[in-house]
Amino acid sequence: MIGLRFIPVKMRLPLKFGAETIESIRIAHVELDAYGVRGIGETPLSVGWSWPSELSFLYRERVMLDFCRLLAEEYRFDETLDPMSAGYGFLTGKLPELLSRFNREHQVEMPHLAALICASAFDLALHDAFGKSRNLPTFETYGPDFMKHDLAWFYGDPAFAGKYPCDCFVQPAPEKIPVWHLVGGKDLLLESERTGYEPEDGYPVSLEKWIERDGLKCLKIKLTGRDAEWDYQRLVGVGKIALQYGCEALSPDFNCLVKEPEYVNEILDRLKIEESAIYDLLLYVEQPFPYDLEANRIDVHSCSARKPLFMDESAHDWKFVKMGYELGWNGVALKVCKTMTGALLSACWAKGHGMLLMVQDLTNPMLATVPHVLLAAHIGTIKGVECNAPQFYPTASLEDEKRHPGLYERRNGIVDLGTVKGPGFGY
Numbered sequence: 001m002i003g004l005r006f007i008p009v010k011m012r013l014p015l016k017f018g019a020e021t022i023e024s025i026r027i028a029h030v031e032l033d034a035y036g037v038r039g040i041g042e043t044p045l046s047v048g049w050s051w052p053s054e055l056s057f058l059y060r061e062r063v064m065l066d067f068c069r070l071l072a073e074e075y076r077f078d079e080t081l082d083p084m085s086a087g088y089g090f091l092t093g094k095l096p097e098l099l100s101r102f103n104r105e106h107q108v109e110m111p112h113l114a115a116l117i118c119a120s121a122f123d124l125a126l127h128d129a130f131g132k133s134r135n136l137p138t139f140e141t142y143g144p145d146f147m148k149h150d151l152a153w154f155y156g157d158p159a160f161a162g163k164y165p166c167d168c169f170v171q172p173a174p175e176k177i178p179v180w181h182l183v184g185g186k187d188l189l190l191e192s193e194r195t196g197y198e199p200e201d202g203y204p205v206s207l208e209k210w211i212e213r214d215g216l217k218c219l220k221i222k223l224t225g226r227d228a229e230w231d232y233q234r235l236v237g238v239g240k241i242a243l244q245y246g247c248e249a250l251s252p253d254f255n256c257l258v259k260e261p262e263y264v265n266e267i268l269d270r271l272k273i274e275e276s277a278i279y280d281l282l283l284y285v286e287q288p289f290p291y292d293l294e295a296n297r298i299d300v301h302s303c304s305a306r307k308p309l310f311m312d313e314s315a316h317d318w319k320f321v322k323m324g325y326e327l328g329w330n331g332v333a334l335k336v337c338k339t340m341t342g343a344l345l346s347a348c349w350a351k352g353h354g355m356l357l358m359v360q361d362l363t364n365p366m367l368a369t370v371p372h373v374l375l376a377a378h379i380g381t382i383k384g385v386e387c388n389a390p391q392f393y394p395t396a397s398l399e400d401e402k403r404h405p406g407l408y409e410r411r412n413g414i415v416d417l418g419t420v421k422g423p424g425f426g427y
Contacts, residue, residue, distance in 0.1 A: 001032075001033045002030065002031070002032050002033070002072050002075060002122070003030065003031040003032075003072075004028065004029070004030055004068060004069065004071075004072040005029050006026045006027065006028060006029070006045075006065060006068075007026065007027040007029055007042075007366070008024065008025075008026055008027075009024065009025050009026070009027060009044075009365060009393050009396045010023065010024045010393065011023050011024060011025070011392045011393050012199050012201060012203065012392060012393060012394070012395075013184075013186070013187070013198075013199065013205065013391070013392060014184075014186055015182075015184045015186075015363065015392055016184050016185035016186040016222065020048035020052065020057075021185075021186065022046075022047075022048050022057075025044050025045065025046065025047075025363070025393075026044070026045045026061065026065065027042055027043070027044050027045070027365065027366065027368065028042065028043050028044075028045055028068050028118065028121040029041075029042050029121065029367075030042070030072075030121040030122050030124075030125045031125065032075075032122060032125035032126060032129060033129075034077065034079060034125075034126055034129040034130070034133075035079055035129050035130055035132075035133035036133055037129050037132040037133045038129065038132075039124075039125035039126055039127070039128035039129025039130070039132065039424065040124075040125055040128055040367060040424075040425075040427060041120070041121040041122060041123065041124030041125035041126075041127075041128060041367075041371075042121055042124070042366055042367040042368040043117060043118075043120045043121040043124065043336075043337050043362075043364075043368055044337070044362050044363060044364055044365070044368060045061065045064050045065070045068070045117060045118065046117065046337070046362045046363070047060045047061045047064060047114075049313070049362060050064075050111065050113045050114040050116075050117050050313075050337075051064070051110065051111055051113070051114045052256070060110075060114075063106065063108055063110050064110065064114055064117070064118055066102075066106070067098075067099075067102055067110060067114075067115060067118045068118045068121075070098060070102055071098070071118055071119060071122055072122075074094070074098055075090070075119075075122045076090070076094065077089075077090060077126060081148055082130060082141070082146050082147045082148055083123070083126040083127045083129075083130045083340075083341065084142065084147055084149075084154075084165070084341055084344065084345075085147065085148050085149050086126065087123050087126060087127070087339060087340070087341030087342075088154060088341055088345070090119070090123075091116075091119070091123075091317070091339060091341060091342060095115060095116075095119055096112075098115075099112065099115045112316060113291065113313060113316060113338070116316065116337070116338045116339060116342065117337050117338070117362075119339055120336060120337050120338060120339045120340070123339035123340055123341055123342075124336065124339070124340055124371055124425075127340045127341075127371075127424075127425070128371075128424040128425045128427075129424070130146075130424075131423050131424040131425065132423040132424040134146065134423070135423050136423055137421075137422070137423060137424070137425075137426060138371075138374075138423075138424055138425055139169070139173070139374060139378050140166075142164060142165035142166045142169075142344065143164045143165070143166035143167075144164055147164055147165075150162055150163055150164055151163045151164060151165070151345075151348055151349075151352075154318075154345055155318065155345075155349060159352070160348075160352060163348075163352075165344045165345075165347075165348055167348075168347060168348045168351045168352075168379065168380075169378045169379065169380070170377070170378060170379070170380040173374075173377040173378045174377055175377070175416060175417050175418045176406075176414045176415070176416050176417070176418070177373075177376060177377055177381075177384045177385055177414060177415060177417075178217060178218055178248075178383055178384030178385075178413055178414055179214075179216070179218065179384055179385060179386070179387050179410045179413060179414055179415045180218040180219065180220050180249075180251070180360075180383075180384060180385065180386040180387070180388075181207075181210055181211075181214070181216045181218065181219050181220070181388065181391065181410070182220050182222065182363075182386065182388035182391060183207055183219055183220065183221045183222060183238055184222050185222045185223070185224065185234075187206075187207060188205055188206040188207065189206060189207045189208065189237055189238060189241060190206055190207070190208055190241075191206050191208060191209060193206065194206070203391075203394055207219075207238065207241055208241055208245070210391070211241070211245045211247070212245075214390075214410040214411060214412075214413065215410075215411060215412040215413040216245075216247065216410070216413050217246075217247050217248040217249065217413040218247065218248060218249045218250075218251075218283075218383060218384060218413070219238060219242055219247060219249070219250050219251070220250075220251045220253055220286070220360075220386060221234060221235060221238050221250060221251065221252050221253060222253050222255065223235070223252055223253060223254050223255070224254075224255075224257065225254035225255055225256070225257025225258045225263075225288060226257055228263060228266065228267060231252070231254070231267060232267050232270060232271070235250075235252055235267070235271060235278065236271070236274075236275055236278060238250065239271075239275060239277075239278030239281060240278070242278070242281055243277055243278065243281070247281065248281070248383075249281060249282075249283040249383055250278070250281045250282050250283065251282065251283055251284050251285065251286055252267075252282065252285055252286065253286040253287065253312075254285070254286070254287065254288035254289075255287065256287055256288070256289060256290050256291045256313050256314075257288075257290075258288035258289055259289070259290075260298075261289075261298065261299075261300055261302050261303050263288070264285060264288045264303050265302055265303060265306065268282075268285075268303075268306045268307060269306075282307050283307075283308070283382060283383060284307060284308040284309070284310050284331055284356070284358065284382060285303065285307050285308070285309050285310065286310045286312055286333060286360075287310065287311060287312035287313055287314065287333070288303070288309075289314075291312075291313030291314045292314075293311075293314045293320055293323050293324060293327075294323070297323075297327060298327065299327055299328055300327055300328040300329060301327075301328035302328075303328070304328050304329060304330045308330055308331045308356050308382070309328070309329050309330055309331060310329070310331035310332060310333045310356070310358055311324045311329045311331070311332050311333065312333040312335070312360065314329075315332050315333065315334075315338075315346055316338065316342070317338070317342045317345065317346060318342075318345045318346045318348075318349040318350075321346045321349055321350050321355070322349065322353075325350075325353055325355060329355075330354075330355055330356060331350075331355055331356035331357065331358065331382065332346055332347070332350045332355055332356070332357055332358070333357075333358045333359070333360045334346060334347055334357060334358065334359045334360070334375060334379065335359070335360055335361070335362060335372075336359075336364075336368075336371050336372050336375055337362045337364075340371060340375070343375060344375075344379075347375075347379045351379075351380075356382045357379055357380065357381050357382065358381050358382050358383075358386075359372065359373075359375050359376035359379065359381050359385045359386070360385075360386040361385075361386050361387055361388065361389065363388050363389050363392055363393075364387075364389055365389040365393055365396040365397045366396055366397050366399075366400050367400065367425075367427050369387065369389060369397065369400070369407060369408065370404075370407070370420060370425050370426065370427055371425045372385070372387075373385050373387065373407060373415055373417055373420075374417065374420065374425060374426075377417055384414075384415075385415065387410060387415055389408075390408060390409070390410055394408075403419060404417075404419045404420060405419075406418060406419060407419065407420065
């Protein structure tokens with residue numbers, strides 16, 4: 001039996017990234033009976049991120065909701081298999097068939113990335129159920145005692161023979177990890193920028209007040225990818241605040257809108273010359289180029305030679321990670337919204353080839369936060385995990401915050417998983 005419902009969440013402040021501004025979101029909540037127990041998975045259906053288009057937001061959202069409903073009817077799995085094997089079978093077999101049929105029948109062109117987001121809540125529920133059925137935390141089931149196949153089977157690569165996801169995990173996984181804050185394109189940087197129209201709900205609205213309240217040390221900066229001067233000045237503006245408050249790391253995110261490596265290189269080179277202290281804070285650069293890697297095979301070695309260059313939207317699965325690696329990308333930003341199965345396979349392939357890792361959210365609130373942060377703690381990232389749901393809809397997670405205050409309240413620049421215990425994902 002599969003239960004599906006959608007939880008609407010309104011943002012307290014609009015989130016701008018690239019060409020789109022988001023003011024609300026739907027959370028797909030899935031409950032799935034498998035392995036004799038009930039598993040739970042949640043995923044925010046981030047329309048703008050997964051399906052950039054000139055089509056209206058409401059239209060694209062409605063299509064994704066309909067595809068989730070189709071999955072609730074058609075999601076099938078082999079309970080004799082572990083969730084990695086069963087999940088991979090669905091992702092590589094049934095999901096492409098369903099998407100092709102759905103697009104044809106509805107006369108739409110919903111992209112594969114949007115379909116992955118819809119599928120992820122079902123995949124997470126399957127992984128949660130498996131852990132519960134063994135009375136173990138799910139992250140303790142990714143080894144030879146529970147998995148039918150090793151990584152060599154998934155990749156068709158004998159170099160991974162006898163290796164499992166658990167072999168790529170940090171041992172022991174830390175309970176406290178650094179947290180990244182998102183600086184959206186419309187976010188105020190300074191209190192002096194307030195206009196009087198900001199929400200008065202007890203939460204900060206400017207970057208400097210967020211840093212003061214949460215002790216932030218890591219800032220991800222949303223850029224346009226189209227206006228080089230604006231992007232440069234935004235980097236400088238955020239960078240100066242970061243230096244003032246003793247922040248440790250910055251990451252510019254160009255959101256797939258850059259067409260040529262020179263755009264990024266020129267900004268980085270100018271920053272290195274004019275603002276070297278800010279340049280030194282740049283830990284990595286995230287996904288400047290179009291996410292359709294097959295249609296945009298851009299050689300990015302010149303960028304990754306300057307700063308680590310991380311795939312995000314392009315990294316649909318480990319095969320795309322491999323393609324990116326060959327083009328010069330040297331890092332991967334993992335997201336459980338592309339399914340836990342896919343995230344783990346991408347992570348293990350990347351680690352096996354010396355690529356760096358990061359775990360980023362999709363503004364994951366409520367239960368969606370838990371497996372997201374668990375992945376970051378276990379897989380070993382370049383620095384911590386991104387958690388920006390507390391910025392954009394903090395009240396959505398108040399009930400969950402009672403159980404896991406350290407996970408939903410970013411304090412002293414960290415999130416704390418110490419309360420996440422028990423079988424499954426420990427919700």
